[in-house]
Amino acid sequence: MGEVLRGYFVPNGSYLMELAEDGVGGPSVEVLQEIGREIRTRLRPDTLIVASPHWQPKSGFFVDPAARHESFNDYVLRPAPFGRRFFSYTATGDPELAQALIEAGRAAGLPVGPKSYGLDHGAFCPLKVMDLPTIPTVPISISQRSNAETLLWGEAIRGAVERSGRRVVVIAPGNLTHRLDLRAEEERAAFFPPGADFDRIMIELVTSGRLMEIDKIDAELLRQAAPEAGNRPFFLLAGVVGKDAPGRLLKYHGMRYSVGDATFAFDVAAPAR
Amino acid sequence: MTTADAPEFVYDAIRKMGIARGVASDGGTWTLEFHERHADDSMTLVIVAPDGTTRRLAATEDDFAFADDTVCVHGVAALTLRMTPIYLKKLRGFTRGNIPTPDIAGPSLP
Numbered sequence: 001m002g003e004v005l006r007g008y009f010v011p012n013g014s015y016l017m018e019l020a021e022d023g024v025g026g027p028s029v030e031v032l033q034e035i036g037r038e039i040r041t042r043l044r045p046d047t048l049i050v051a052s053p054h055w056q057p058k059s060g061f062f063v064d065p066a067a068r069h070e071s072f073n074d075y076v077l078r079p080a081p082f083g084r085r086f087f088s089y090t091a092t093g094d095p096e097l098a099q100a101l102i103e104a105g106r107a108a109g110l111p112v113g114p115k116s117y118g119l120d121h122g123a124f125c126p127l128k129v130m131d132l133p134t135i136p137t138v139p140i141s142i143s144q145r146s147n148a149e150t151l152l153w154g155e156a157i158r159g160a161v162e163r164s165g166r167r168v169v170v171i172a173p174g175n176l177t178h179r180l181d182l183r184a185e186e187e188r189a190a191f192f193p194p195g196a197d198f199d200r201i202m203i204e205l206v207t208s209g210r211l212m213e214i215d216k217i218d219a220e221l222l223r224q225a226a227p228e229a230g231n232r233p234f235f236l237l238a239g240v241v242g243k244d245a246p247g248r249l250l251k252y253h254g255m256r257y258s259v260g261d262a263t264f265a266f267d268v269a270a271p272a273r
Numbered sequence: 274m275t276t277a278d279a280p281e282f283v284y285d286a287i288r289k290m291g292i293a294r295g296v297a298s299d300g301g302t303w304t305l306e307f308h309e310r311h312a313d314d315s316m317t318l319v320i321v322a323p324d325g326t327t328r329r330l331a332a333t334e335d336d337f338a339f340a341d342d343t344v345c346v347h348g349v350a351a352l353t354l355r356m357t358p359i360y361l362k363k364l365r366g367f368t369r370g371n372i373p374t375p376d377i378a379g380p381s382l383p
Contacts, residue, residue, distance in 0.1 A: 014374065057370030059314040072362035074373035077280065086359070117369050118362075141370060181286070181378035 002166040004158055005043045007241045007266035008035060009206075009233055012053065012122045012173035013259070014075040017087045020129045029129060031251040031263050036130030039169055046166045047094045048137045049101075049157065051236055052122035053174045053229035055141040060111030061153050062141040064118065065098035069139060071124040089124035091137040097164050098138045104160035108152055115141075126173050142172070147215055147235045154239020158268075170240050172233035176202050176260030177225040192258040198225035199252070199260040206264055209246035211238040225260075237266055245269035281360035284372070286379030293364045295344065295354025297323075303354055305346070307367065314370065320349060334368040 011028050019029045039045065054074055055062070071089040098114070105112030119127070123139055140157075143150070161168045177195030198221055205213050214231050222231075238245070247264035254260075282293045291307040301323035308317040311331075318332040330348070338345040344361060345353045356364065363373060 054372050054374075055370055056372050057314050058310060058312050062370065072366050073359055074363055074366055074371050076374055076376050077359070115369055117366065117371075120366055120371050121374070143370075180375060 002161045002164045002168065004161050004240055004268050005045055005167055005169050006268070007170045007172065007237045009237060009247065009262070009264040009266070010035065010126045010171060010173050011175055011261040011263065012125045013175075013261070014084075014087070014121050014125055016129050017125055018085050021085075021087075027251050028253060028261050028263065032126055032129040033131070035250070035263070035265070036132055039130065039132060039135070043169060044167070045135060045169045047097050047168050048127070048132060048135050049097075049140060049161075049168055049170045050119075050123040050127060050137060051140045051142045051170075051172045051233065052120050053142050053172075053233060054120045054122035055117065055139070056144050056229065057115075057141055058144045060113055061105055061143050061145065061149075062113055062115040062117065063098045063101050063105075064093070064116060064139040065095045065102070065114045066093045066116060066118075067095055069093055069119050069137060071119040071121070074120045074122075087121075087125075087128060089119055089128045089133065091119065091127070091133050091135070094136040094138050094166070097160070097166055097168075100160040100164050101138065101140065101157055104156040104163075105153055108156040110149060110153055110156065111145075112153070112156075117141075122173050126171065142229045142232050142236065144230075145232075147232065150232045150235040151239040151243070154236040156239070157236075158240045170237065172237050174228040174231075174233040176227055176262050177255065177258065178228040178260070179224075179226055179258040182258035192255055194221055194224040195258055195260060196255040197221065198227070199255060199262065202227070202260075203249055203252060203262065206234065206247040207249050209244045209269075211235070211245075212243055240268075241266040242269040280376065281356050282363045282367070282373075283376035284367075284374070285377040286375035287377055289379070291364075291367045291373075293356070293360070293367075295356045297352065297354055303352065305354075305364075310370075316368070320346070320352070332368075337365070337368050339365045
């Protein structure tokens, strides 16, 4: 019997790789490195599943079934203070589990298919900072589907993992407020009150196990905060770990640069459907 | 690396548009503008020739063939473009559903 060992919601800004490489650290880097140690030394999963918030096709959910994955650079490359350095990452895949995910999604009535894609920075940035290249990895899309479908996709993933015999960690990167347009390079502490409100509400809902109430957040506040991938990482995780499973807040940076970097860990609570 | 000064693929989040630039075998620079991704993941593609003339068509990821440093756009006669591999891979990812960190950030992403 396989199992999902834990789920994580983590930031994925490419600047994190620069801070880690330079040894500067900082709270978001240090918490990722701590998660990496936890995964490598205590959880010791057979496979990681990572759902990049930057892989957003519309027609369905996709799984990369390759035996080996290479990164590609989908962040801005130019001299600047944040995230402009070239980084790369490779990981072996888990084709068997990938195929099982596809079949489980289809059995649930969802549009799921294989696609050769690789690892964009939304996936490989946190994996690189966590230092997990030796663990087989299955990239999946977060997609632009409804929250309800994303929840079902998460449930299908959990069921497939449990039937697979694999011990798996699921990582769904993202940010809370995600107003990159307000983050001027020369204005490093831009304050965005609606974003701070949104982040506070999100943290309260996530840590109290009310993930499904995310759907009830005021539409105008949601529009202003523009959370990464439309909050779908939380609906995916809700499907994987259980709709009522609370997330433990490991780190929150506050409303810096008009982006809400938060890190949550989710223990698996409810049985799969 | 020469990527810093002349990015060959950028994402404009205000216009929700990916813009790639490549060089054909005759030295002419072509531009591929991805104006919209549709529900079936087909894309509205506007191809801008070196002389400024444009051609608008619907494309899917299957219409692009990627090699190490070239991309061939099927259905467009003789349009094989050379690009820096790092941007070629970024373009490949975009055709398969990637939404990059925007070079031009918009108020609502993607």
